Amino acid sequence: MIAPQATDTKHWRFHTDVEKIGWLTIDTPGASVNTLSREAIMELETLVARFEDLASSGELIGVVLLSGKDSGFIAGADISEFDAMSDFSVLPEALKRTHALFSRIEGLRIPVVAGVHGFCLGGGLELALACHYRIAVNDDKTRIGFPEVNLGIFPGFGGTGRSIRQAGPVDAMQIMLTGKMLRPGAARGLNLVDKLVRHRDMLRWEGRKAVLQKRKSSEAPLAKKALALPLVREAVANQMRKQVAKKARREHYPAPYALIDLFEQHGDDWRAMIRGEVDAFVPLMGSPTATNLRRVFFLSEGLKKQKVRGERFARVHVIGAGVMGGDIAAWCAYRGMAVTLQDLDMDRIKPALDRAKKLFKKRYKKKHEVDAAMLRLTADPKGTGVARADVIIEAVVEKLEVKQSIFKGVEGKIKDGAILATNTSSIELERIAEALDKPERLIGLHFFNPVAQLPLVEVIRSRFNSDEAIGKGASFALAIGKSPVVVKSAPGFLVNRVLMPYMLGAVERVEKGESKELLDAAAVAFGMPMGPIELMDTVGLDVGKSVASELGHPVPEGSRFAQLIAEGKLGRKTGEGFYRWEKGKPIKGETPNHPDLAALGKELVRPLVDTTEVVVGEGVVANADLADIGVILGTGFAPFLGGPMRARADGRA
Incomplete structure (x- = not known):
């Protein structure tokens, strides 16, 4: 048949x-x-x-x-x-x-x-x-x-x-x-x-x-x-x-x-x-939730279209083995790249290697996979990996002169076509690039803490950069499984610019005697993943102060905020900040009663939404869609609201 x-x-x-x-x-x-x-x-x-x-x-x-x-x-x-x-x-x-x-x-x-x-x-x-x-x-x-x-x-x-x-x-x-x-x-x-x-x-x-x-x-x-x-x-x-x-x-x-x-x-x-x-x-x-979540999905998928064809990244060199630098290096190694990690000595690099091993053990199921990832991550106190790297990322302390010195030292050693990037969280790129013979080579790749969990990378563009350089930066972010949002070099860029008024506004209310537990609960009731005071502790009070100063919001002398920093109580990383922390979680007191937590949360979040509108108006991001997806990925802003600009348009923020 x-x-x-x-x-x-x-x-x-x-x-x-x-x-x-x-x-x-x-x-x-x-x-x-x-x-x-x-x-x-x-x-x-x-x-x-x-x-x-x-x-x-x-x-x-x-x-x-x-x-x-x-x-x-x-x-x-x-x-x-x-x-x-x-x-x-x-x-x-x-x-x-x-x-x-x-x-x-x-x-x-x-x-x-x-x-x-x-x-x-x-x-x-x-x-x-x-x-x-x-x-x-x-x-x-x-x-x-x-x-x-x-x-x-x-x-x-x-x-x-x-x-x-x-x-x-x-x-x-x-x-x-x-x-x-x-x-x-x-x-x-x-x-x-x-x-x-x-x-x-x-x-x-x-x-x-x-x-x-x-x-x-x-x-x-x-x-x-x-x-x-x-x-x-x-x-x-x-x-x-x-x-x-x-x-x-x-x-x-x-x-x-x-x-x-x-x-x-x-x-x-x-x-x-x-x-x-x-x-x-x-x-x-x-429902509004499903409609907004679909929008977020398509915006997120749109970021993947920035990939530059033919670009391959095999070797990464990270300068600075602190929490950010070490975790960036570990993430790149987890994603299959050969990584050299540089700092002043092995004592500074070893804690980063230990954290990397914990990440690999958590992410991989088999011992040989963990061992292979550790082999891809190499301590490099002398910086010999710079010359072979496809991507060089600086992630040291937020001090202009330190960053300028580092880039002056490596500019003559990098190979043609390599990406030269800073992980600065707030300093304008033009100021860092002033020290370079070819300032157009420096772009920003701003990661967020914790690196393994937060998907956003802000690809920072200075007035010196070409479309090609920014495209390569976005392509690298995609290669390591991150979501790149291109933003213009401006104080605080996108995420820190909109976060600071929100967090500092909440801190100011605590300074005046309001309950930090109540404020955090209200923000969560609005839809944020955590409250602003807990977030400040998570970011680190020292980092918060540094970014705030860059944005023209210095921490007042004599404030509780300043006192905590002076005492070395910097938040989660030191075990105490506004909260005391145990096993990575804040120890919170009882939350006072409030007749409308969500309304209070909306009031707390208003500075973030207002600042997002300003940032879009200034052209720091190309449009409201990119602002929405960037703020959602970088801050956890309530996805069910579709982002701050969509929430404002809908009358929900």
Whole structure:
């Protein structure tokens, strides 16, 4: 018998082989990643109808679903369609249609096998869970999960119920509530994946075997399912709410709470859970939180388009092994670069190496990976690495004359094309560059503390710099997994410029007798990740004073602020500042009652918002969008508000 001819649509390729196995490949046109757009789903409906016909006639014994992209399986639904899809007249029907399609796939009498490599996220994982069996490549590029909560929603293509069916209620809910991306081994351990293979080229062979052997995934064991039974589900749901409340307030981020409510209603019946998705999901999609989080996503993705093609960075030299310099060096080594770290002597460099090892142990799973990273990070007290480095970053004390001296000393040693950068947090580049023969070579690469956690790097442009130099700086930031925002050289640049009025205003209120605990609680109620006093302690009182002075806000003599600095109580790094710190956490007293914490928080944050408007007006950043994403990434400003400029426009700040 002759096998049916191949069928190609815009997003899918399908053919059957001589064994009557169907091979379905998704390959989104003109994109580096696969997404499930409305068009792709409509095409899949047509293909599934064909599978049903071929299976009924005995011409198809199974289907293997693979990806044609190197980047991975499916990164999720097409987020660019979400604004249009948030229309209440469109979304419910679209969700029901996709539910019906995935149920048809699940209901096929022939095995359907998903072969996963790279990203399998959101709607992609929901489609994989509708298949009967899942195979994944067991390497570091494979990531499996539901990141929807980061966009203000939760899985809406049946993923809530099917993940609970496979992994059990607690594990599945944890994945959805956190948005955590799982490595393949963890996904296998949670029964979201049935088999692991070593290489992508093994997916076809294992997929074939799975079809021929009619393999089918098993559900979670009864012991796990018991936690969704009516007698215990309410208690489990309440515990989930308590955990979510530690990180997100319901009025700011309604999606995780809506998901928990859905679980409390239907958690013991995965099919009912899927049916309940539509009514719970629809209000979230068009909510201000989801709308703003989508905007933040697109702004963040836009920063990645600054990459300069052909630029490669293999060697980095960092001058200054203090907290910032050492942590920048460690991060670059973690990202795979060879790094030399310079300071006056080994006594100053060793603490940075010790911190780096802690970072590597935390980030890597295997000892040999930690050892390899440590080999990439070399102590270099004599600065011999300068001549070979592709990037030289100065991160010493915030003193103009010290920085000028360093750059005068290295300018003649660096190779052509190397990036010469300062990590200054507030000093204008033109003043530092005055000491150089070629001032156009110096750019700013301003990192934020803690380096391993905060994604922003301000790429500072002086009046001397060319587009090429700034482009290379942005490209380097992307190469080490950071988000570059280009800002003009001006006192405080963007983030410190807007943060200082906010923090100093709060400090001034504490000086006048207001409760620091109350002010911090109010800022958190508004939506900030931490309050301004805790933030000042985290930044370091000495750093805060230095930046404040650069911006023309000197710390008054005789103030509590000045007294703490004089006593060496500089905040978290010394164990005491405005707060006493233990194990990296501030010890706080009781928070006084207040009738409207959020309103007080809005009042506290107003100087930050006002200053952001001024910075945009002065052209320090190119536009309000860049100001918003820069302030969100650099300060943690409430993402659900879309940034200070969007919040002001919406009347929410």
